[in-house]
Amino acid sequence: MNKLKFLALSSIAFLFSCSNSDDSQPTSNEPNLIVRLKFDKDQIRLNNLGQPAEIGEGNAAQTPIVNYMSAHYIELAPNLYTLLGEGEVIYKGEETTAGGAQAIDFSKAILGQDGEVFLSIPLSEVSTGNYDWVRVSVSYQNGTIKFLNSGNELTGTMASFIGYNNYIYSFDINGQTVEVNANKLQGYWAFETLGYVIDGQAPEGAVTVPNPLFESSPIPQGSCVLTGQFENGLTITGNETEDITINLSFSINNSFEWNEVNTDGKFEPSAGETLTDMGLRGLIPSVTY
Known part of the structure; x- marks a missing residue:
């Protein structure tokens, strides 16, 4: 096999556990x-x-078809002037120094699919108040894309680590195990098709990270913290008797973008076409009481 001219893919700029409940434990209302x-x-x-x-x-x-993603950080912000970290942090994933510098521990990451519950915590652990915004630091994406090779349209799996820094022992991409055992900065990616895997590193700043509050509440370079506004706000009184659900809707609208050599609208790495962006293209949160 000519390896489908995968050497051309090396120019791609980057790219994307849940524990079972113990039925023996008492349930809470x-x-x-x-x-x-x-x-x-x-x-x-x-x-x-x-x-x-x-x-x-x-x-x-x-x-792309997003198979699953992971977030490392979720924060509720009362208003547009609330700086990152000064809101109500409702989730932060585990970190480690196993690779040297502080990094996200990918082995402990929660991977969520479309429509799935990513997080559930008691409302008693969340401060009461009114929140207009939510911030989500996306750390990993895994998606299926189409590409053209020697006139044949094929599909492949793209995995991207877009958190600020990621310690990766190993990861699975469409049944193939990739051993890393090191820290990888934002933009580390891997691509698999027909059992072959290649990987690489995106240039700094290559990932789009929408933040409508860039003037009043900026985010650090490389953090991949998406910011979205609740249409009617989120109110937590402390007197709730029913669950409150936050729905985090991420835009994947034409989120896989490349520079064209052959202007046919088909991604063709073997022709020298290179990926320019794979960042999620927006966050719209909503609330169900």
């Missing part, structure tokens, strides 16, 4: 705050400033 994931192909496509974005000149794009 306490209401919970539930966080659920959604990947929306029709949701508005935004740029880093949270403004509607067209596909770049000379580029083409496709909407």
Whole structure:
């Protein structure tokens, strides 16, 4: 096999556990705050400033199928002036120094699929108040894409680690195990098709991270913290008797974008076409009481 000309894929810029409950444990009637994931192909496509974005000149794009993703950090912010870290942090994933510098521990990451519950915590653990915004630091994505090779349209799996820093012992990509045993900065990616896997590192700043509050509440470079506004806010009184669900809807609208060599709208790495962006294109949260 000619390896499907996978050497050309080396120019790609980057790219994407739940524990079972113990039935022997007593259940609680306490209401919970539930966080659920959604990947929306029709949701508005935004740029880093949270403004509607067209596909770049000379580029083409496709909407991937997102198999699952992980978040490392979720924060509720009362208003547009609440700086990152000064809101109500309802989730932070585990970190480690096993690779040297502080990093996300990927072996402990929660992987969520479309429509699944990512997080459930007692409402009693969340401070009462009114919250207008939510911030989510996305750390990992795994998705299926289409590409053209020697005139044949094929599918492959793209995995991207887009957290600020990631300690990866190993990871699975479509049944193939990739051993890393090291820290990897934002933009480390791997691509698999027909049993072959290649990996690489994106340049700094390559991932789009929409933040409509860039002027009043900026985020650090490389953090991949998406910011979204509740349409009617989120209110927690402390007197709830029922669950509250936050639905996090992420835009995957043409989120896989590349520079075209052959202007046919098909991703063709063997022709020298290179991936320019794979960042999620916006966050719209909603609340169900």
